Amino acid sequence: MTNEKEEKEKEALTEPDHVHGLPDDRDDFSDLDTGWAWMVLLASFGTFFLIGNSMYAVGIIHSSLLDRYGEKVTLTSWAGALHTALMSLGGPLSTVVIDRFSCRTAITASGMFFVVGYLGTAFAETIETAIFTCGILAGTGAALGYTAAMVAVGFNFRRRRNLALGIAVSGVGAGLFVLAPLMQLSREFYGPMGFFIILAAMTANIVTFGQLCFPSKLELHTQRRRKLDSFRSTDSQNCFTSFKPYLNVVTNKGMVCLFFSMFFYCLGTYLVYLHLPTFIVTKGFTAVQASFLVSLSGILSLFGRLLTGMVANLNRINDTVLYSGSMGIVGIASFIYPFTANYFTGHVIYTVLLGLFFGSCYVSITAVSLKFVEISYVAAAIGLQFCFGGIGAIVGPVCAGIVVDAGGTYELSLIVAAVCIVLGMTFSAVTMCCKETNNDAILHIEETIEIPEKHPNNSATLHEEDKGSFLKHCQNGSGIDVKISE
Known part of the structure; x- marks a missing residue:
């Protein structure tokens, strides 16, 4: 049993070959x-x-x-x-x-x-x-x-x-x-x-x-940081280390607001797309016209997402404002839509706005998430947001069925969807009051790691080749100082 533990610890200290693609200088992410x-x-x-x-x-x-x-x-x-x-x-x-x-x-x-x-x-x-x-x-x-x-x-x-x-x-x-x-x-x-x-x-x-x-060098850099976090942990903390990315994310107030924002936004938008074709038909228009309007929304989504990326890249609009603002436009349009649905022009205007702004928040989701979590945890942050969105995608159709089965109209269903979308906008706007993380500083952070002379939970002394390998691993352009403790 002791030999197996020593082997695992030795593997944790040795460096895989693929990390040699890391930058030679800690400020060098030249491939971005x-x-x-x-x-x-x-x-x-x-x-x-x-x-x-x-x-x-x-x-x-x-x-x-x-x-x-x-x-x-x-x-x-x-x-x-x-x-x-x-x-x-x-x-x-x-x-x-x-x-x-x-x-x-x-x-x-x-x-x-x-x-x-x-x-x-x-x-x-x-x-x-x-x-x-x-x-x-x-x-x-x-x-x-x-x-x-x-x-x-x-x-x-x-x-x-x-x-x-x-x-x-x-x-x-x-x-x-x-x-x-x-x-x-x-x-x-x-x-x-x-x-x-x-x-x-x-x-x-x-x-x-x-x-x-x-x-990329940045992705490999984040992998190295996670390995160093793992090295710091003893065997009794390994389980905690596995969940550390999620714990760092779910304990951040800004990210929690973004979770609820995505939940309500997906709940509302999936409800809209579920009832939109039928609602158009109930207003006296043909199924062909309804399918045309839905297709129009899909085509405009392509241009809407591309334009959002171009605008965001100008850095003249705060990413959070762009994120919550696009949700707000969809929510307000969904409120007004039932009152203009007797006219075909009303359907066209709504589907145009829906197509242009429905996917805009997904363009900004990474930039907004990086305001509150390190680059090392961005995958966990986005994954959990999509998870909350998936829950909303399931709850939305269920809510729609309850509303209609209880005798409600499609107009009422759309208003419920609008309320949910506005709630999503509200939660995302609240993040502007939350503390942000400086990711640029994180990329160049100075750290000191002490390698003990002996393994934390074992009396076996570290071999010199293990120390050398780990020192080379940490000092090869990571910006992290390492020293051997007695």
């Missing part, structure tokens, strides 16, 4: 905003392009499953519901993979889960099997890739981070606009089985995009 960072941005855009399409075109998937199995709508809808909800609820899972391995590993695993999930659905003989393959496996793939693609951009850009995030997340709207019609055509031409095989082939490209996301 240039060079391969733009290839990572392209890979992130492609990942959002494919994941966004599969999530927002879940209605086509639902229809295909209904045609193939002929089961009840309630049972069949579980596949689509899990597929969508897991993208956000699985944010912490993606965070664990990012922190333990890298963004590259998380995105690559995302593509693999998608391929296995869709191929399994193509050959599934029962709807229960399809719920597992399409809902859980493919949904897990979405969870791994969505958070990692956003965090990867944050690790590769600093000066142009907001612009890069705007370009990356605009892939969601681009995927919906370009691929949704192709998905519908492939379903009609090849049938349900061929449709899911094509989906598997399309999402296999996420594996390629993942392989392009080589860790």
